[in-house]
Amino acid sequence: MARTMTPAAPPAPTPRLRLALTLPGAVSLGAYHGGALAALLVAAQHSDGQLLIDAMATASAGALTGVLAARALLRGADPVDLMVKAWVEADSLASLRSHTTASVLDPEPLRALARDLLSPSGSVPDGAADSYRQGDSVRISMALASLGGLAYRLPSLDANQPWFNALTHLDWWSHTFAANDADDGFAGAGEPALASAANALGFPPSRLDRTADRADYEANHIIAPPIRPDRSQDEQWMLWYTDGGTIDNQPFGRAIDLVVEAEADPQVGDLATDERLFVLVEPQPATVDFNGRWWDPETKPRWTFTLFDVFNLKGEQSVYDDLLLLEKTNSRIRWTDAAAEALADALDTALAAVDPANRPAVEAAVRQRLGQAAGTMDSDHLRLRAHHHGTATPEPTGEVAADPIKGEFATAVSDLLTRASGLKDKRPARVEMVSPLLDGDSPPVSDRLAGDFLFHFGGFVDEDFRRHDFLVGWSNMRTWLTTRAEAHGFTAALAEVDRRHDALGWTLDDCNPTLGSLDLGDKWELLRTAGHVGRVITHDLGDLVGHDENG
16 A cells, blocks of 8 residues: 655745844944945845845944945945945045145045945946845934934923923934935935034034925924024025934944834835844944053043043943843833733633623623723824824724734733833844954954044054954954854855955954054154144134134
């Protein structure tokens, strides 16, 4: 008698790795980002679609790097050429130094560089027709520091005080790049990226036309600036900005918002088998040197050391705050799920003692009460929006859809708890960091990057500094990719990453290049820039004194 063979089940698909990146500000340490992203993008382009990047929250130098990465992903442009031109070859101190007293550094060379690198007709063309191009859109958000500030009304549920007036200086430029975007879509992001990177220690403020974003401002309760008699209505949204990293140098929370938007996009498709990961690319991971100057009670630190180090405090604190908030949110999501399940079980246990004839009516009453509470919360949200827009408040239904897997009570209780806690539709986020900590302890992490001096402008002094930091970023990302490649099926892509690294022909030395290793020409450029700083300050002080004397 013939035996019937049961066909083997098809193998489970290898989960794709879907990344949301956070690229903080770092001025010339953007060379580290350039190297790290070059390695990551080469891997993505040769991963057969197993490695995706669909969200990037950026600040300062990370903004331009993020836009270049989006072009490489969606248009197949060579990421190594893009990042080398942007962060190693082009941004020297000699080319950036201003020749006027308007500022120390001139943004025009960077503006020309951005136009070149973001255009397919520039020095780095789009990939060939058969080159890999990511089909999923890429969402990017850039932190901006609004010098004038944005006034907004914060809605309140207090009937006696329906809103509070407040002021914020943190603004954002956001855009979704799609695979079929027009060529000018990437170039149009150049100006916002340069505004986000306009570090006030070197660059002048940057003006952006935000008229197209007016509806978004109004939807977020931003009050329109007053219209001056000599200006048109549109000109009220011409705003001045400086480096977004001044306020939010580690926009990790923004990355979470972008992921929520990305995963709600109906064109994204089924994400059930994908692994979502948040990756912070951090050239300066927080470390404590217990042998450092801040731990020696017998040595009083110099004023200059204090001045230099204080600029790092905000960034390190921002990372700590974001990661602490993330862990608290992850814990609350787990606790909320556990509480909902426990309460649902308790309701089921209590209802088991009810007379079977009365149980349907009792269950319906309990569920109705839960729905009423959820409806009240919906009504409060609508009232808050109505306070700002001056519209009538529609009545919410308060209905809660049943989940056939968890059961009606578990669904209703979970819905109620997550609405009240602000965790509705949220899930735990996994975070990993790519930083110099990945490649051992020698040399010390605090000395790993060559451009980390002069308020992070040091890399602009010499190309060797930027090349060194580019290679450190590449090495750290290559180490991280190794930990993920096998599980997500892109091990073969690492061979291409290594091949492109070898093709650069650069060697990462154990010792960083230093100011002492500069040739006389570079030292002279550094002295000329220092002298120009003095001229700019003298000019501005002279204008200030003259203005005061003239009343």
